Every structure is written in C-alpha cells, then in structure tokens.
Amino acid sequence: MxxxxxxxxxxxxxxxxxxxxxxxxxxxxxxxxxxxxxxxxxxxxxxxxxxxxxxxxxxxxxxxxxxxxxxxxxxxxxxxxGRSARLVGEVRLRAADARRELATGDARTADALFRAVREDAARLDLPEEEAAALLGLGECALETGGLPQAIAHFQAAEDLLADAPLHRRVPALRGRATAHLLSGDLRYACYLLETAIDRLNAAGLPDPEALVLLYSAVIAPYMDMGAHTRAAQAAELALALAPRVEDPALVARMHRGVARTLIAEGRTEEAAEHLVRAQEMYRRLQIRTELAHCHWMRGYVHAQVGELEQAETELRTARALLLERRAELFAAQVGVELGDVLRRRGRAGEAGELLDGLLERLGPEHGAVHAGGAHRLLGLMADERGDAGGAERSYRRALELLRPAGAAGDVADLCKLLGDLLHRTGRTEEAVAVYRSGLARYAAAGTTTLGPAPVEPPV
Missing domain, CATH: 1.10.260.40 (lambda repressor-like DNA-binding domains)
Structure with missing residues (x-):
C-alpha cells in the first residue's frame, strides 16, 4: 500500500x-x-x-x-x-434463450428477448453482450423484413466492437451486407464483403470461421450480379477452409452457398448432395428458417431439371415454413419461384394471382431482385397470351427495378425478352437499342463489383 x-x-x-x-x-x-x-x-x-x-x-x-x-x-x-458474476451470467443465459427462440420459435418473440438483454447489458456496461444482442436484433429484423432496422442494428453492433479485431465484427458486417443485398443494393453488399475478406487475408493469419462466413455470404450477390466465376471461386475457398470450422450452422450455410454455384454450372446432382448435408445439419440444430431455405433451393434444383411437381412440393414446404415464422420477405421471394413453376405447369391464372399479391410486399428497397423477377414472369405470361402491351409494361418495370440493383445477368436477359417483343411487333430500331443496352450493361467494367476480386487466403 x-x-x-x-x-x-x-x-x-x-x-x-x-x-x-x-x-x-x-x-x-x-x-x-x-x-x-x-x-x-x-x-x-x-x-x-x-x-x-x-x-x-x-x-x-x-x-x-x-x-x-x-x-x-x-x-x-x-x-x-458494479456488476456481479451472477448478473453477468444471467444476461448471457437470457441471450442464449433469445438465440434459441430465434432459431426454433418466433422472430418477434426473440426480438423482445434481445431488446431486454441489450438494455441490461448496456446498464451493466457489457459491450460484448450488448453487441451480441444487437446482432440478434438485426437477425430478427432480417427475418421479419425490417431491412432499415436490420442495417441500423448491425451497424450499432459494429460500432460497439470498433476497437475489437476485425474477425469479431464479421458477423455484424455480414448481416449488414445481407440487409443491403435484400434491399437491392448488390454492389454495396459486395463491396462490404470483399473489403472485409481482403483485410482479413492481409493480416497473414486469417480466421477460418470469419472467412468462411464472408465467402459464403458473398456468393449470393455475386450470383445475382451475374459474376458466376467469382461466386464459384468463393465457394471453392469456403470448401477448402471448411475442415477448420467447428460451427455446424456455419458449415451448413457454406454448403447451401456452394450448392447455388453448382446449380448455375448445371451440376445439379452435386448441388443436391450439398443441400442434403445442409438440410440434415439444420434439422439437427432445429434452425427452421435455414431449413426452409434448403427446401427453397431444392425446389429450384428440381425446377432446373424439369421436375416441376417435386419443385412445387419443395417450394410450398419452404413457403409454409417461412409464413409460419412470419418471415414475409423470404416467403415472398419463394413465392416468385413458385409462380414460375406454376406458370410452367400450365396454371398461369394461379401464378398471376400469386405474383400480383407478392408485388404488394416487394419493391425497389424491399426485395428488388425478386420484385423484378415477378414482373418478368408477368411479362412472359402476358406475352404467351398475346398481350404485347402488357408484356412490354411488365418487362420495362422489371428493368426499372433490376438496373439500379446491379443485377447485370437479369438485365441482359430482360433486354433480350423486350428486344424480341419489340422486333416481333415491327419496332426494329427500338429493339436494336434495347439489345445494345443489355449487352453494354452486362459487359461494362465494374458491373459485378467495385474493384478487383478479393485475394486468396495466404494459408
């Protein structure tokens, strides 16, 4: 003394x-x-x-x-x-209860639990626990479709951990990127994820779990932007790092992302194997929203190979699971895929009614890519029944949604559909201009990302 x-x-x-x-x-x-x-x-x-x-x-x-x-x-x-070990333990136990509720129960109930945990963590000056609660609140908002709230929660979690190593901030950063992706800002989502990947790899000793989370997350915006080669590279790197990952939920998410790249390459049997692995992991972990996403992708696989009855079954299962959890944005996105299957099965009336209802919940800042997909399908159905004017209006509306989102591949596809329609109706000069627009959009530098591809991990 x-x-x-x-x-x-x-x-x-x-x-x-x-x-x-x-x-x-x-x-x-x-x-x-x-x-x-x-x-x-x-x-x-x-x-x-x-x-x-x-x-x-x-x-x-x-x-x-x-x-x-x-x-x-x-x-x-x-x-x-001023905080006892008992109080800290209670906060952590309640946070675990909130995470369990989010995985197996209702996102709105989980939201209330996370809010209470956040208040207590802030009062007791527990920044790690408060950041974890904010991360949970962001996931709840993602599930219920509150994208601006999700972005705010994830950003607040990152701010709380501003002095922590980057790999500790990666879950919140991944959540923010996902919210921007769902909002229709594909390029910014890519920018956030690619920047974090490069910064982790530049450290020389990358954290494998953080990298797998980032590589798995960047696959979706790459695919929506038509950057299939980069998506495949991210999937390969995630697979290479997977043996060093202990979190089964993260491994399952990685398998789901890898499956999407394989579907794009036409390797549907391999994709189905990865989806089965992911589905089994999610079933054991009782993570119902992610399980629904597996049904969704399996439905898409069946649709790709023409197995439309099985596709409809899987997509309806996915949609029912998501509606049960009141995950309306994800349910609407599945509904667009289901609408395409119904159209291909000759049930255009049912498909049109479904898509019209979904567009009441989708828009420029709320599922822009799938909203564009819904208008594209409505345009195809109008074209098939000889309504050229209706088809043109739907195609143009889809382009209005997809161009700002940066979905270059979808924009090119729509420009071809609209160009073909204009050509058939004698508007040749307009058709040529639309064709050129689609080609320029797809081939322009920087349409897939804001910079060069991320470097590979040093180990």
Whole structure:
C-alpha cells in the first residue's frame, strides 16, 4: 500500500468521475451490511481513507480495493465494476434463450428477448453482450423484413466492437451486407464483403470461421450480379477452409452457398448432395428458417431439371415454413419461384394471382431482385397470351427495378425478352437499342463489383 493510503490521505490528482461511482457503491454496500468505516478499514487502512474513498476523492489501488471487497463480502470485480458474476451470467443465459427462440420459435418473440438483454447489458456496461444482442436484433429484423432496422442494428453492433479485431465484427458486417443485398443494393453488399475478406487475408493469419462466413455470404450477390466465376471461386475457398470450422450452422450455410454455384454450372446432382448435408445439419440444430431455405433451393434444383411437381412440393414446404415464422420477405421471394413453376405447369391464372399479391410486399428497397423477377414472369405470361402491351409494361418495370440493383445477368436477359417483343411487333430500331443496352450493361467494367476480386487466403 502507499503511504497516502496508509495515512488515509486523498490522492486528488488521480481521482476521476468514475471514482465517485465506486465510492457510492462502497458506501451503499457498507451501510447494507451495518458496518462502520473503521470496521471496513482495519487492520490495513484508516477510517479516514474509507471516508475519502466513499466521497470519490481517491482512486484506490488494486490491493486496497481487494481489501475493501473482502471486508464487504463481495467479489473484486463486482465492487470494481458494479456488476456481479451472477448478473453477468444471467444476461448471457437470457441471450442464449433469445438465440434459441430465434432459431426454433418466433422472430418477434426473440426480438423482445434481445431488446431486454441489450438494455441490461448496456446498464451493466457489457459491450460484448450488448453487441451480441444487437446482432440478434438485426437477425430478427432480417427475418421479419425490417431491412432499415436490420442495417441500423448491425451497424450499432459494429460500432460497439470498433476497437475489437476485425474477425469479431464479421458477423455484424455480414448481416449488414445481407440487409443491403435484400434491399437491392448488390454492389454495396459486395463491396462490404470483399473489403472485409481482403483485410482479413492481409493480416497473414486469417480466421477460418470469419472467412468462411464472408465467402459464403458473398456468393449470393455475386450470383445475382451475374459474376458466376467469382461466386464459384468463393465457394471453392469456403470448401477448402471448411475442415477448420467447428460451427455446424456455419458449415451448413457454406454448403447451401456452394450448392447455388453448382446449380448455375448445371451440376445439379452435386448441388443436391450439398443441400442434403445442409438440410440434415439444420434439422439437427432445429434452425427452421435455414431449413426452409434448403427446401427453397431444392425446389429450384428440381425446377432446373424439369421436375416441376417435386419443385412445387419443395417450394410450398419452404413457403409454409417461412409464413409460419412470419418471415414475409423470404416467403415472398419463394413465392416468385413458385409462380414460375406454376406458370410452367400450365396454371398461369394461379401464378398471376400469386405474383400480383407478392408485388404488394416487394419493391425497389424491399426485395428488388425478386420484385423484378415477378414482373418478368408477368411479362412472359402476358406475352404467351398475346398481350404485347402488357408484356412490354411488365418487362420495362422489371428493368426499372433490376438496373439500379446491379443485377447485370437479369438485365441482359430482360433486354433480350423486350428486344424480341419489340422486333416481333415491327419496332426494329427500338429493339436494336434495347439489345445494345443489355449487352453494354452486362459487359461494362465494374458491373459485378467495385474493384478487383478479393485475394486468396495466404494459408
């Protein structure tokens, strides 16, 4: 102990505002236990020292604080921070309950649980736990379609962890990128993910779980932007790192992303194998939304090979699971795929009614890519029944949605459909202009990402 502490003299040069809170805590605990300042001080310190400590005019050494904690019958950390191990444990247990509810129950119920955890974590000054609660709130908002709220929650989590290593911020960053992707901002989603990948790899010792999370996440915007080669490369790198990943949910997500790249390459049997692996993992973990996504992709695989009855079954299962969880944005996206299957099965009336209903919930900043897909399907059905005007209006509306989103492959496809329609109706010059527009959009530099492809991991 210092001479000043032994004599009970205040060290006013060191005292700070936090010392007043500590002093108030010592005074409260001493009075609750019916102790005098002398009883707390002896035998190592003086009553005067305890008096100055309680007044917030001295910053005690660790030895002094441990002595006071022992005399008051509390833990050192509880006295120093005001939070007990019991309270911290309770916050963490409630956070685990909230995560379980999000995985197996209702996202709105989970949202309320995460909000309570966040409030308590902030009150107890637990930044890690508060960031985890914000991450959970962001996932809840993603599931319920609250994309601006999701972005805000994920950004707040990143801000709380601003001084932490990058790999600790990756889950929140991935969530923010996903929200921008669903909003229709594909390029920015790619930018966020690619930048994080490069920064992790530049460190020389990349965190495998963080990298697999990022590589798995970047596949979706790559595919929507028509950058299939980059998507395949990301899938290969994720697979190479997978043996070093212990989180089964992350491995399942990786298999789902890999399957999407294989579908685009026409390797449907291999894609189905990856989806089965992911589905089994999600079933064991009881993560129902991700399980629904597996049914969704299996339906898409069946549709790609012309197995339309099986495709409809899988897509209806996925949609029912998502509607049950009130994940309306994801359910609407599945509904667009289901509409295409119904059209191909000759049930155009049913498909049109479904798509019209879905477009009430999809739009430029809320599932823009799938909204464009719905208008494209409505255009195809109008074209098939001889309604050239209706088809043109739907195609043009789809282009209005997909061009700002950066979905270059879909834009090129639509320009061909619209160009063919204009050519058939004698508007040759307009058709040529539309064809050129689609080709220029697809071939222009920078249409897939804002920079060069991410570097590969050094190991």
């Amino acid at each position: 210092s001479d000043r502490e032994d004599r009970g003299e205040p060290d006013r040069g060191q005292a700070q505002s936090g010392d007043r809170e500590l002093g108030e805590r010592v005074r409260r605990l001493r009075r609750e236990r019916g102790l005098t300042q002398r009883q707390v001080a002896e035998p190592s310190y003086t009553a005067g020292y305890i008096s100055t400590l309680e007044a917030g005019r001295v910053r005690p050494s660790e030895a002094a604080l441990r002595h006071v904690a022992d005399r008051l019958g509390v833990g050192f950390d509880e006295l120093a921070t």
